Amino acid sequence: MDELDRRILDILRRDARTPNTEIAAEVGTSEGTVRNRVERLVDEGVIERFTISTRTGNLKAMIEVTVAVDVDTHSVSERMADWKDVDFVWQVSGEEDIVLVVDAADTRAVNELITRAREHDDVKSTKTRLILDERLG
Amino acid sequence: MDELDRRILDILRRDARTPNTEIAAEVGTSEGTVRNRVERLVDEGVIERFTISTRTGNLKAMIEVTVAVDVDTHSVSERMADWKDVDFVWQVSGEEDIVLVVDAADTRAVNELITRAREHDDVKSTKTRLILDERLG
């Protein structure tokens, strides 16, 4: 993870479809080097995945979930990751245990997710924040 | 935004490098159609950007920030988005006003961000959660 890697990552974060040839020109090296390094970064897990950020609905939100103390948060979060409209599931430190980041069509869809979470036996409470504005770093 | 669009988005979310030809085969249409639709989805803003999710450091965290009531959270969050290691800046509803999602090398780097936030005149308080585990939806 040297400076060259970081510059490549910055470019890909901004636009993951940037061709290796163009990245190479920008950072002053060859296509093959960029290709090798990107491949290595993926292998090392630095790049978790190539993906898209979407705004399919009008509404993004964080649903903070508290589960009972004797629960395996790992398996709970694994199941929640499969729920529709869920972008991320984070196990976090702090008052709550799990945070769902969701991107839904409308408030009804968000409410469905909240309900679904609350209906879960292991879930003690939820707290929802609407994401009013998102800025990418 | 029909079923075909949604299937294409699902595939791209899983791997944004999937060739149009492969997507077309999977959803049962032609390369051109996939290309047209992806282009349209980008134009409509449904796809915000092609990007990578990274784990450059060992530590991800959420820094929840409360700012003074008379402050323009918009401009504050805009500046914070430029800070190093910051992936997202969200303006949110709820007790706190802004949430920073950060990906840092170590606790020291996270602490630097917290300090930087707290030194900001407009920031009244911060609350940090470590992200112990991340699962992609």
Next chain:
DNA sequence: AAGCCGAGTTACGAAATTCGTAATCGGTAA
């Protein structure tokens, strides 16, 4: 009903990119 329009889809050759692989380079240890 015939004709027409437009959005979406398909077809296909050209351009660009990715990929496989072998040669080369640079630094390091023996």
Next chain:
DNA sequence: TTACCGATTACGAATTTCGTAACTCGGCTT
């Protein structure tokens, strides 16, 4: 110095993307 190893570069082949023109199929007008 020599040998060696990982990283980089070079280059032809395979694949993908791109530009564009033809086609399809509803719906609408006359």
